[in-house]
Amino acid sequence: xxxxxxxxxxxxxxxxxxxxxxxxxxxxxxxxxxxxxxxxxxxxxxxxxxxxxxxxxxxxxxxxxxxxxxxxxxxxxxxxxxxxxxxxxxxxxxxxxxxxxxxxxxxxxxxxxxxxxxxxxxxxxxxxxxxxxxxxxxxxxxxxxxxxxxxxxxxxxxxxxxxxxxxxxxxxxxxxxxxxxxxxxxxxxxxxxxxxxxx
Amino acid sequence: xxxxxxxxxxxxxxxxxxxxxxxxxxxxxxxxxxxxxxxxxxxxxxxxxxxxxxxxxxxxxxxxxxxxxxxxxxxxxxxxxxxxxxxxxxxxxxxxxxxxxxxxxxxxxxxxxxxxxxxxxxxxxxxxxxxxxxxxxxxxxxxxxxxxxxxxxxxxxxxxxxxxxxxxxxxxxxxxxxxxxxxxxxxxxxxxxxxxxxxxxxxxxxxxxxxxxxxxxxxxxxxxxxxxxxxxxxxxxxxxxx
Ligand SMILES: [Zn+2]
Ligand SMILES: [Zn+2]
Numbered sequence: 001x002x003x004x005x006x007x008x009x010x011x012x013x014x015x016x017x018x019x020x021x022x023x024x025x026x027x028x029x030x031x032x033x034x035x036x037x038x039x040x041x042x043x044x045x046x047x048x049x050x051x052x053x054x055x056x057x058x059x060x061x062x063x064x065x066x067x068x069x070x071x072x073x074x075x076x077x078x079x080x081x082x083x084x085x086x087x088x089x090x091x092x093x094x095x096x097x098x099x100x101x102x103x104x105x106x107x108x109x110x111x112x113x114x115x116x117x118x119x120x121x122x123x124x125x126x127x128x129x130x131x132x133x134x135x136x137x138x139x140x141x142x143x144x145x146x147x148x149x150x151x152x153x154x155x156x157x158x159x160x161x162x163x164x165x166x167x168x169x170x171x172x173x174x175x176x177x178x179x180x181x182x183x184x185x186x187x188x189x190x191x192x193x194x195x196x197x198x199x
Numbered sequence: 200x201x202x203x204x205x206x207x208x209x210x211x212x213x214x215x216x217x218x219x220x221x222x223x224x225x226x227x228x229x230x231x232x233x234x235x236x237x238x239x240x241x242x243x244x245x246x247x248x249x250x251x252x253x254x255x256x257x258x259x260x261x262x263x264x265x266x267x268x269x270x271x272x273x274x275x276x277x278x279x280x281x282x283x284x285x286x287x288x289x290x291x292x293x294x295x296x297x298x299x300x301x302x303x304x305x306x307x308x309x310x311x312x313x314x315x316x317x318x319x320x321x322x323x324x325x326x327x328x329x330x331x332x333x334x335x336x337x338x339x340x341x342x343x344x345x346x347x348x349x350x351x352x353x354x355x356x357x358x359x360x361x362x363x364x365x366x367x368x369x370x371x372x373x374x375x376x377x378x379x380x381x382x383x384x385x386x387x388x389x390x391x392x393x394x395x396x397x398x399x400x401x402x403x404x405x406x407x408x409x410x411x412x413x414x415x416x417x418x419x420x421x422x423x424x425x426x427x428x429x430x431x432x433x434x435x436x437x438x439x440x441x
Contacts, residue, residue, distance in 0.1 A: 017214070018217050149279075
């Protein structure tokens with residue numbers, strides 16, 4: 001244990017995903033020794049992200065304004081929506097340059113043991129985007145693990161009866177893995193080879 | 200380093216650091232085991248796929264300082280594939296996994312609980328019976344193994360021979376008129392017959408039951424389970440009953 005302020009910092013850093021007690025300690029002492037300007041830039045970036053970045057009102061992606069960059073881009077197709085779990089999955093799919101439609105970010109996957117059901121995800125928002133007939137295909141790009149697959153099953157059952165083409169990324173993605181860790185080539189291939197889900 | 204081998208059903212996984220997962224399993228010989236599976240979120244090997252919830256696997260583990268480390272995995276039953284493709288199966292199945300973790304302690308072997316869960320998940324994935332029946336049968340039998348066997352014939356309090364028309368969760372099942380506490384449920388006789396069949400594994404009777412009796416039975420099983428498991432089962436409200 002360290003003196004008050006240092007220990008507080010270590011505790012806060014230790015709450016971050018992927019940061020264990022040892023790393024938290026290392027980062028804390030790095031910051032203690034760092035140039036004050038460097039620390040100020042970090043503090044500003046943290047404040048900025050909490051004050052300015054919010055979630056796109058249409059798709060749930062991270063955004064600076066009401067709508068995110070993808071939703072605002074007039075060159076993208078409105079006919080296709082790609083459904084993902086998290087904003088970082090949008091980044092992963094954008095890297096492949098395979099997809100030129102819009103996104104819908106659910107904010108997670110259905111995981112009953114963690115207390116997450118369909119009502120806890122942005123599913124109502126997705127359904128309202130499909131009402132006017134503009135969207136003809138929905139690509140389900142949830143993670144290739146149990147929770148992601150079950151979420152895709154749930155969504156397909158809602159969407160297929162609406163007459164929309166529903167497809168799921170092709171196998172070949174590492175099962176049990178995170179979409180964000182798939183390399184661009186694999187993810188691009190999974191997109192091209194997506195298979196249609198029928199009722 | 201010391202290693203050991205066991206078989207288990209994966210109950211739950213969660214992310215650890217950048218690419219690892221902590222996998223919680225109900226094993227045959229070591230009770231509930233929490234172990235680290237390294238690199239499974241990043242690799243394209245089959246390792247990660249085998250360590251998903253509902254999978255029945257044979258595994259080798261290294262004894263670690265805090266958590267053991269998974270070093271080898273062989274598939275015994277790839278049940279997750281069928282279960283995730285059916286939403287009712289998935290939601291029923293997750294309650295089975297959550298309950299198993301509650302009823303078995305870490306490192307406390309319970310061969311009966313392991314067999315019940317492995318058999319239940321296998322039956323669920325095979326689509327042998329309605330998912331909600333598999334779940335309710337599992338819950339009744341798992342609680343019975345844990346020492347809370349409900350009674351569906353003689354009075355749970357005084358032993359008077361049944362069948363009785365009242366059901367009191369806190370007293371342990373069916374109760375006679377003299378023992379009936381205020382607020383006890385009065386299920387249909389067919390519902391009590393169904394509950395007895397689910398506890399006994401009499402599938403001929405259970406499969407032939409009617410929807411309304413299944414619903415009533417599910418409500419009583421849920422109340423009975425929640426009474427005996429101290430904390431609320433988080434997955435139970437999400438079960439889709441079709
Ligand atoms: Zn957007
Ligand atoms: Zn009595």
